[in-house]
Amino acid sequence: MKLRTFILLGSCLITFALGGLAAYFSQRLESTQSVDAAIVKNLQQELATMQTEVDTLLPKLQRSSTLPPRGRRFAFFVFDAQQLVSWTDNGFVPSPASVAEPFTLKMLISGNGDYLARKWKVNDTKFLVGVIPLYRKFSITNNYLEPWWNLRIFPSANITLLEPGAASGTSICVEDQCPFRVNFQEQVPLRDPVKAAAILLLSISIVLFVALFYVQLERLPYAEGAFLLLYGFLIGLRFVMIRLNFPDALYASSLFDPKVFASSTLNASLGDLLINELALLLLCVFAFNNYQKFKSYHFMYQRKVIAWLLSVVAGLGVLFAALFPFVVIQTINNNSSIVIDISQSLQFDRLRSMATLAVLLAGACSFLFGHTFLRLLIGDGNRLRVLGAFTLSASIFALINSSTEQPYLSSLVLGTCYFLIVYVLKLYVSLRRLGFATFSYLFISIFFLSANGAYAIHYFTRQEKIASQFKFAENFLVDRDYFGEYLLRETALKIADDAFIQSRINVPFLSRDIVRQKIRQVFLPSYFNKYDVEIFLFNSRGEPLDNQSASTLSQVIGIYDQDAFRTDYDRVYFVTSPAKDVTQKYLVLVPIKRANSLLGHVMLDLSLKKLIPDNVYPELLVDNRTQQFYHTQDISYAVFSDTTILFSSGKFNYDAAFYRDWLGNPDLYRKSISADGFTHVAQEYQNNRLAVVSSQQQPVMLTLANFSFLLVLGLVIILLLLLSLGIANYVQGEKIYFSARIQLLLNMAFFLPLILVSVSTLNLTNRSTQNQLMEEYQERAETVSSQLSAQLDRYVNGNSENASTFGQQLRELAQLTNLDANVFNTKGELLATSQELIFENNLMSRYINADALRKIKEGNRVVIETERVGKLEYFVSYAPLKAPLSGKLIGILGIPFFQSASSLERVQINLVANILNIFSLIFIVLVMLSYFVSRWLTFPLKFITQSLQRTSLTKTNQPLTWKADDEIGLMVKEYNQMLFKLSESKAELEQTQRETAWREIAQQVAHEIKNPLTPMKLTLQQLERGIGSGTNTPEKTGKAVSTLLTQVDTLNDIASSFSTFAKMPQPVIQRLELVSLVRRTVVLHHSSGDVQFETPLREAYVQGDEQLLGRTFSNLILNAFQAARPGYSLQVRINLTQTPEGYQLAFQDNGKGIAPTVAERIFLSHFTTKKSGSGLGLAIAKQAIEHMRGKIWFETKVGEGTTFFILLPPSGGIAQGETEKSLPAV
Template sequence: MGAALVIFIAYFMLEGRNYWITVSIAIPYFVLLFITRLRLIRKSALTSLLYFFLALIAFGIQSAWSIKGFSEEENAESQFRFATSYLIDRDVMAEYLLNESRKRISADAFIQSRLTSPFLSRSAVRQKVKQVYLSSYFDRYDFHIHLFTPLKEPLDELSVDHWAEWNQQIDNPQYTTNYEGIYFIRSASVETGKRYVVIIPVSRSTQLAGYVVLDLTLKRTIPQSVYPELLADSRFAEYFENRDKSFAFISEGRILSNFGNFNYERDFNLAFLQDQKLFSDGLRVDGFIHTAVEDDAGRIAVVTSRSYPFFFVLTNFSFFFVLCVSLLAFILFAYGIRSWLAGNKLNYATRIQLYIYLAFALPLVVVAITTLNRVSRSAAFQLTEEYLAKARVLGENLLPELTAYGQNPEENRTELDDRVGAASRFANVDVSVFDKHGMMIGSSQPAIAEGLIASVLMNRIAWERVFNRGDVAFVLNDKIGSLNFNTAFFALRSSETATVLGVISLPFFESAQSLDATQITVLANILTIFTLIFLVFSILSFYVVESLTFPLRFITRTLRNTTLTGNKPLEWKSNDEIGLMVSEYNKMVENLEQSKIELARSQKESAWREIARQVAHEIKNPLTPMKLTLQQMQLWLAKDSLEKDRVRQSVSTLLGQVDILNEIASSFSAFARMPAPIMERLDLVALLTKTVNLYSTYQGGNVLLKNDTPVAVVQGDPQLLDRIFSNLILNGLQAGSENPVVTVEIKTDENKVTVLVQDNGLGIPADLQEKIFAPYFTTKKSGSGLGLAIARQGIELSGGRIWFNSQPGQTIFYVELPLL
């Protein structure tokens, strides 16, 4: 594992890649696996589930932190591009909008008439240019509007003659832009900042009516703008992606101007400018990412945005974790269905865990869906009410101008436009005014209608609701292209006649985005809460399942070890269901103990009867020749023919039979008085090796040992086990084969060792196999018949068992002992 980690680190460092997040997550993950020894275990569903959960947590953390790293890296790159494209160089967005305004101002009939008539006020021209043609994007600029005659003479005192300066700039190629009549003024002066001059010739028919000159200078403190993305060219999408960022212009150690929510004067340390990371990768300080770009003149544009929020990291972790848990649940569900169809059943602990998760997850999912639905409805309702309230307030403010416009449209149109523009800026909304015929007569964003983005006619459904159904205030869903948004309508009624004079509409283009953002926020909170509760609940549920199943495992383990001897009653201090089960078990142990005593008595009596029968049978064998010999001697005495040789032969016969009786009595006495074994830990492999080696010089056959196990520690009496295995080997050698071969093989399992003693003899006849372990039973011409009886008794006293399998040409005795 360590070598693989070193190779992986060396690989990504040589390739110039950054996978430290993966390494920092993988190291504690594998260390935790090593410490807890968690692994996939087929027989333990809980352990496997813990293993999967730990893997999912590691995967979720890695994914969340990787997304954080990638997002901050992408954000920093976006800030560099933004600073290079829109800040340190020309304001291409402003140039585009100025060119659009220049075309419309040049063709505006109202401006043409005001410039040519000596009797009309020129202030209306400034008002219209300011309110109609300079959108809210230009709130970041200080601008002056100069009006001139065709001979370039000022038309009023507010117009300042800078033609000498402007002509020099017009003739200088470095000030020109991609648009005619728009000039970007580069200045070495620190105080000048970014400046545009726009010269607009206004013609009426084919004659020059005059000039409108716009002089724009970037403000020191730049306000937020509400310019709608709907009006922007797709080339400027990057600007709107970065409009939530703050930026500042710095030169010669001074902040020239700034924009956004970040306080550069207070929170930006100018010493950061000495750090090259600010200009290459960006600086991350106090939850903000700062990037900077410097132009040829030494001006520095600093762009600032917030670092990736920790809440988003938590949300991403929750998303990946829930996604993987859902996938795992689906896989387990499919596996469960397959197992159920195959007839398999879940164990008790897994069923408890499943029921706990179902009892937790299903209500939480229902609550989450209900909460998301209710919050979405509440947010939509609040947004609708907010815009309806704004529509009412703006409608009441615009009512006097609309009334005057209805009386004299030509004279009061400018006042209506000014009032609409002022109301829009004050309320920070877009406003459109329609007359009672549904025609647009005023708008804070006339470019929408002029650019044919939206119709100059009022929404048909809204018009019918106002003029046919009499509705006063309502909200309708509208659509321009693929943009869905809501529009609030408010009917303006005459205060005298109560007739409808017109309708104002407030389109809130970002309503769908606002609702989506609300839903995403709510869903993120639900996911985060769900994940945290799920993790805590999972940990608690594991302990609950362990505590619930511990009595069952404890009782199962006790029942597994229950035998006829040495059973102890269980102790359970509670009177619950487990207590009842323990009570019944203790009663069973008592009954089993009593049954054991009765069974032992019965077996002892039966054994003694069998032994008495076997002893009687064995005793009868020598008694018969003894009786015949005595009868013969009695006959000889009666005939007075008892000779010394005959007496000597008869006495010899009687003494032989007495010896047989003595041997039978001694064997029976030895079996009855067999001492209790002295139990100790011993290596069965070493013991068998020693026993087999004793027969290495045996002339009556070969004894082989097969073993792949180095050590097999068991509990037993070494002398007794040695005598038992020696007796089994000797029986195999005497099993009737012409070339006897006995093979002793040792096999180990998880918790037991089995010794196989195999011979190549004639086999044990089927009718004698049931008697093979009976005392005094033997198939050999000599022997007491107690060897196998002693073997079985000794093996059982060691906690094992002995059995055999016999067929013609082969007999195998199996001795099984528990491993320690």
């Protein structure tokens, strides 16, 4: 034990010292020169790798200008005669002008980042450019678009890139050239494995320190004090970690980022939540292993009032343990954007995996804590008190949670059902040894925990969805379109700066429709497709120019240029009281100036349409600030005036399915109303109008998927745990029940094939679904391309007016087909697009995917390529556009399916949900089936075991009957043959035993009689001599006679003891209750001395002879009284406890003890240390106990006392209030 302590302590100190050194060096700040050197070194390695690829390309480019297909690490571009002719990547394409001048290395600065270009000459007109991305930036920030640094080159993001001619910063020079400079925003710490080593070593030292402390605590005699010390130790440790900001101070990680998750000071991040749960788990394990050692636990049940109070507290502990995983899910859902719901996404990044781990840890804590309190609640087994106290606990639990507005109903119902099942079936005692009951107990626990967790996920997901509906009604329908206001401001700035509009707005002899057309086609993004847009033009004096309305600009300004209509953006007005059939209305005034000279005005009038088409606005263009207003594809809404529908949009039929009575229900405006698979909320606003927002409820299949997912995770943990415990027991020599082995193997036999079949089905279905999507994309690309070919042909052969018409036709077709579309010329350059903002925001270059261009030119009908912008991966379907008459390739249509990844994931989610639900259902059925299978398989063994138990040498043994001619039949046949041989051997053995017994008895009788005969002979010889010499006096004669009579009494006692031994009946083995028997025996000896009996058990049933056990207990108590030390008050303490082997009785005294020379013969017949007695008491006791298949032994210390132990196996019944070993010790 000491060696293990020293090893733990030494390992802890060593790892802590090494971790501290690593932490010190990891935080050492680099000098500017060392960072520069690291950047230069990394850049040289990148350029060397690029040169290796170029060495394979240059010989090919001598013969052809076409680059090989993608698949290379770097992007390459071939220019010939200052024209781009070939490229490998279209994420960023350098312009010919930026690479025209002679250079070797050059930094290219673009709207979407900074790049390093290297140039190689191929021939006099052709050259190759390779590009290394240094830094990527985006004007929009969302889940897909985040700033990116090339960490292969830069050791940190705390760097600013500058042009080589900048006045500040440090030059980065390679190959005698300095393409850029860097400026450090702050000192840069080292980015190397030292940080990881520091965190790992310090974490190991903390774990070792906790393990060392835990081992020391288990040696303490008082379990209550040890538990409190462990609690205080963990609180102190967490306080130190929080104060030192460990491990976040060493390495910034999203796991310990409060921006990702933070619920309190203690749970300042998701990582802190996990650490706190691990600390709580350690406390639960300690309580689980040691609660039966709590002295107060046994003391409390000796007092009725305290027992009731403890039972109520324990019942509350069971229910709050059931609530704990619910609260953890609630905490994660309310304080982060992490999605736990399996029906929303199948992507498991690190944060989501850690959140799922937090839920599993909460379940483990719930089980251990709940089991401990359940055992405390059961206590001494008083059923009335247990059920009454739990009912009172449930009432208090409901009252507490109601007062704090904490959702609790599912935890209360499921926790109560769980308690009743475990209590009635007595599954709580199944952890003593691995068996079917053990698996059943764990499975039922996982079942109820999974059900409560799935309900929590469903409940909070639904609440979040309802909140988003209210927010949609308030901010998007009822109030203002903040994202639209932002886009209108951006649109107004672009219109004001457009040279074409400046030149055409005030020309009297030209049509101004082309100005309106350009504004619609170029400047108004498709986000405003849901608005009816009117464009009004005014001259510099504010007079209308070809407008449908005769209102002047001054009249418009007079109406709307006031505080009630102004927004956060200048000249963007929100009309708060629009027309009856319009829910939102915006006016935008754009002054058109050139060189500070006012040329005219453009006014945009936008009214929200009655019907909003499906929004195909790319997710790439939605900023985080406005994403909540964008994801509305599954939402329907209607605007009512009283009970009349002004207009509606979406899948829900408000005319037929929305009952007008709901409009008077207050729940519609405060909570929600659910009916017919939809959830409805409403918001009132001005002009007696109200908006009703509806969303479809989650299908039951997807709700059950969360239950199945948690159940499967729990089953995996159970099977791994049982397997590891089984291996550990096997290594330690402890055998597992045969039925448990069958159960475990059957479960594994079911579980593994189900997993393999499920994974295979998922892969096959996923592949089939992907193929179907590909076919759909091909068909849609072909359909659109057939409609665009003639229009593109007119554009290619026409003029600029035709170009404008083609762009408008492309946008109208894209809107009609609910698609985005890009058209490229035969060189791969963009001609027209329906999503100009994607290119204006530099999210994509204006060049086609190189592989698609090559395949289309090779004659492929449709090409589907996977492309990526930021983190968004999507499919693009390319189709050739050919001239209707000649069939010549005149362009290429590209249709990006930005929702392709999410569409595929939705199909996968439905598939996974079905597989998980079917898997769980089948497994539950197979678990029940395996129970009957294991009983069927083990019945022959139980049958034979019962027969073997009846086999006796003293009674007639009946042969077994087994009709089947199988392996069991062969065993029965061998058993019957054994019985025949046993009967023959029994007769011979009886004869031999009889002869041996007579010899032993004769020898013992001779020995016992010889002892008193010797003094009798001596006395008679003295009398004889006295008679002969005449010296006998009456006094001497009387003394001699007295001596003779004493020895005769001794001979009589010996004869009586042998007679009693001979007449001792055969033990009558039957089921008896041990606690009451011991109490009766103790009562008989209360008058003889200080005898006390203690036990936590209320009842304990064994198989034995009540009279023999009573005499044995009395004999041990009397022996203890006779072993008292002179001058000391003798005390006898009797204790009855439950062990994995059975019931153990301990008879402890504080007498003089047993000498080592005597201890070896203490159970021999007729051996005694007393002046009187036959020495048969302990021999008879040992024989009787062993006949009952028990054990008896003793421990003694001379001068301190002796303890006799009796171990009796249980009689099939379960003791009330018994304890069991902890699960790890099974």
